[in-house]
Amino acid sequence: MSRIAHWIRANLFSSWPSALATLAVLWLAWQLVPPFVDWALISAVWRAPDARACREAHGACWAFIGEKHRFILFGTYPFEQHWRPALATALLIFLWGYSSLKRSWNWWLPGIWAAGLALIAVLMWGGVFGLAYVENERWGGLILTLILATFGIALAFPLSILLALGRRSELPVVRAASIAYIELIRGVPLISVLFMASVMLPLFLPAGVTIDKLLRAQLALILFAAAYLAEVVRGGLQAIPHHQYEAAEALGLSYWTRTLHVILPQALRFSIPPLVNTFIGLFKDTSLVLIIGLFDLLTTVKVSLQEPAWSGLGVEAYLFVSAVYFAFCYAMSRYSQGLEHDAPARALKGS
Amino acid sequence: MKRDWLYQAGLLAAAGLVLWFFVSNTIHNLETRRIASGFGFLWREAGFEIGETGAIAYGAADSYLRALGVGLWNTLRIATIGVVFATLLGTVIGLARLSPNWLLAKLAAAYVEVIRNVPLLVQLFFWYAIISENLPGPRDALQPLPGIFLSNRGIVFPTPWSTPELSGFNFIGGASLSPEFAALLVGLVTYTAAFIGEIVRAGVLSVGRGQVDAAYSIGLARRGALRFVVLPQALRLIVPPLTSQYLNLAKNSSLAVAIGYPDLVSIANTTMNQTGQAIEGIAIIMAVYLTISLSISAFMNWYNRRVALKGARQ
Numbered sequence: 001m002s003r004i005a006h007w008i009r010a011n012l013f014s015s016w017p018s019a020l021a022t023l024a025v026l027w028l029a030w031q032l033v034p035p036f037v038d039w040a041l042i043s044a045v046w047r048a049p050d051a052r053a054c055r056e057a058h059g060a061c062w063a064f065i066g067e068k069h070r071f072i073l074f075g076t077y078p079f080e081q082h083w084r085p086a087l088a089t090a091l092l093i094f095l096w097g098y099s100s101l102k103r104s105w106n107w108w109l110p111g112i113w114a115a116g117l118a119l120i121a122v123l124m125w126g127g128v129f130g131l132a133y134v135e136n137e138r139w140g141g142l143i144l145t146l147i148l149a150t151f152g153i154a155l156a157f158p159l160s161i162l163l164a165l166g167r168r169s170e171l172p173v174v175r176a177a178s179i180a181y182i183e184l185i186r187g188v189p190l191i192s193v194l195f196m197a198s199v200m201l202p203l204f205l206p207a208g209v210t211i212d213k214l215l216r217a218q219l220a221l222i223l224f225a226a227a228y229l230a231e232v233v234r235g236g237l238q239a240i241p242h243h244q245y246e247a248a249e250a251l252g253l254s255y256w257t258r259t260l261h262v263i264l265p266q267a268l269r270f271s272i273p274p275l276v277n278t279f280i281g282l283f284k285d286t287s288l289v290l291i292i293g294l295f296d297l298l299t300t301v302k303v304s305l306q307e308p309a310w311s312g313l314g315v316e317a318y319l320f321v322s323a324v325y326f327a328f329c330y331a332m333s334r335y336s337q338g339l340e341h342d343a344p345a346r347a348l349k350g351s
Numbered sequence: 352m353k354r355d356w357l358y359q360a361g362l363l364a365a366a367g368l369v370l371w372f373f374v375s376n377t378i379h380n381l382e383t384r385r386i387a388s389g390f391g392f393l394w395r396e397a398g399f400e401i402g403e404t405g406a407i408a409y410g411a412a413d414s415y416l417r418a419l420g421v422g423l424w425n426t427l428r429i430a431t432i433g434v435v436f437a438t439l440l441g442t443v444i445g446l447a448r449l450s451p452n453w454l455l456a457k458l459a460a461a462y463v464e465v466i467r468n469v470p471l472l473v474q475l476f477f478w479y480a481i482i483s484e485n486l487p488g489p490r491d492a493l494q495p496l497p498g499i500f501l502s503n504r505g506i507v508f509p510t511p512w513s514t515p516e517l518s519g520f521n522f523i524g525g526a527s528l529s530p531e532f533a534a535l536l537v538g539l540v541t542y543t544a545a546f547i548g549e550i551v552r553a554g555v556l557s558v559g560r561g562q563v564d565a566a567y568s569i570g571l572a573r574r575g576a577l578r579f580v581v582l583p584q585a586l587r588l589i590v591p592p593l594t595s596q597y598l599n600l601a602k603n604s605s606l607a608v609a610i611g612y613p614d615l616v617s618i619a620n621t622t623m624n625q626t627g628q629a630i631e632g633i634a635i636i637m638a639v640y641l642t643i644s645l646s647i648s649a650f651m652n653w654y655n656r657r658v659a660l661k662g663a664r665q
Contacts, residue, residue, distance in 0.1 A: 191608065
């Protein structure tokens with residue numbers, strides 16, 4: 001008992017300002033937590049045929065989520081085929097989970113990803129093995145968010161390595177072009193790049209050639225993420241001690257051999273934690289495709305709210321979608337923090 | 352060396368070829384769609400109303416140029432006010448995380464984790480839903496402090512020369528923030544503050560314990576140690592990442608288009624939809640944001656040089 005008392009004294013009431021802060025926080029909690037628990041749990045409506053039961057109650061209307069969860073998670077994908085995006089979502093999450101294990105970091109990994117993504121493409125599009133064809137205008141919900149983020153980071157990565165190398169290149173034209181690209185993209189909001197892809201890109205192409213909306217948004221996300229990732233990779237390149245460059249040069253290795261076999265393997269290892277952070281950023285940023293009318297997770301929620309029978313439930317809906325985004329981003333950020341924790345030890349061991 | 356130049360010339364030629372392909376297609380497409388290119392449309396009548404016009408007098412009969420000016424004003428307004436409040440809240444959060452008080456430190460840490468892991472756009476929608484759907488009407492407005500009214504019409508607060516009063520269905524007098532502006536401001540400030548808090552925390556932590564002990568040992572009090580020893584050293588580490596947070600806030604203010612605050616992107620979007628001048632509209636958006644980004648960078652670089660070590664290599 002005295003240990004608890006001692007802890008409380010040391011951590012909550014160590015000084016007058018500290019004691020006041022503790023009391024202020026407790027008072028605030030007393031004011032806010034009971035009403036919130038009452039709203040979110042005790043008075044909440046969990047099941048209701050329509051919003052009328054919700055309007056009579058004082059609590060949250062979780063029945064809305066129950067009623068609309070299929071549309072929120074899968075968008076306008078044909079209802080009886082929902083198992084396909086569900087399976088694809090599970091597969092994609094499994095791929096990410098598997099890739100996060102250090103013992104999976106070997107040459108099998110790209111192959112496993114290629115197979116996994118091919119399987120997801122078959123599941124989502126169909127048209128083979130007796131699966132009905134579903135055009136990608138009907139894809140929506142969580143799987144669309146995951147696909148945009150996954151392909152965004154995967155395809156931006158090689159581009160970003162080229163940009164980062166270009167920015168540190170000794171060739172003036174290459175360096176100037178890389179700097180211009182990186183700084184231009186980083187200087188403007190993502191929404192302007194998305195507008196560009198959705199409105200301007202069709203003008204750039206010859207008459208008759210069209211790219212669908214999903215692909216255009218995906219292209220914008222890739223081009224956008226590449227600029228930010230390039231800076232992450234550049235940080236990794238700068239973290240390598242200079243004698244590594246000199247030693248490789250002294251061996252008489254050519255630029256590409258030096259880069260591919262000496263510099264990049266080390267630099268990319270340094271870049272993994274900030275790379276995960278960039279991925280979290282991109283994952284959150286995919287929600288902006290709402291503005292150009294793609295049916296991602298946030299759009300399906302917003303569309304559900306537009307139904308007159310369920311209007312006025314924005315707080316419940318956005319809390320729910322926040323929880324989904326939080327689950328993904330928090331898991332990734334914990335993972336990145338764990339890696340950062342390990343990084344110095346591994347660097348010292350020279351592995 | 353010769354190969355290097357050949358390589359670069361090849362790169363330039365390839366880039367030129369791609370550019371020529373895009374430009375020629377665009378010219379052809381614009382011709383077939385009968386869209387005149389150029390910025391002549393800026394002087395035509397806009398024909399739409401804007402909810403908040405700020406310091407610029409504007410009506411539907413005014414030109415697109417003037418409408419875009421209103422949008423620019425609104426962008427600068429939200430960005431400036433947002434940066435000030437985000438810095439204040441972020442500093443409080445960062446210092447709270449370092450507090451010896453366990454409850455305060457954990458609360459700040461939880462705040463940072465929750466805010467950073469939810470998309471800003473979701474948070475903006477959330478705040479907008481709270482204000483427009485869940486706050487009472489002006490007649491039953493909440494009054495957290497005397498003279499400040501929260502209602503589904505936004506926030507009304509007193510100024511030194513006038514106090515708000517309820518008259519009929521709305522308030523007169525005082526100053527007010529529209530629901531859109533209030534949601535955008537709250538969203539941007541709380542979001543950016545979480546990131547600034549982490550920067551402040553890292554900056555303060557970077558100043559070694561030995562520095563603080565040394566400051567005490569030469570007879571400085573706690574205030575003096577903070578003012579003359581900790582702060583100058585912490586600022587040197589804080590300023591560069593703080594700059595990128597300010598830039599992020601300015602760029603993120605473009606999400607205003609999703610909740611209907613008439614910022615530059617929102618007005619340019621309306622303009623593009625009405626006139627079909629997509630290229631010009633996007634060029635204007637990009638040019639303005641690049642200018643804002645470069646100005647903030649330039650100012651913060653100047654400030655960074657001021658707080659940097661004298662004679663240190665930059």
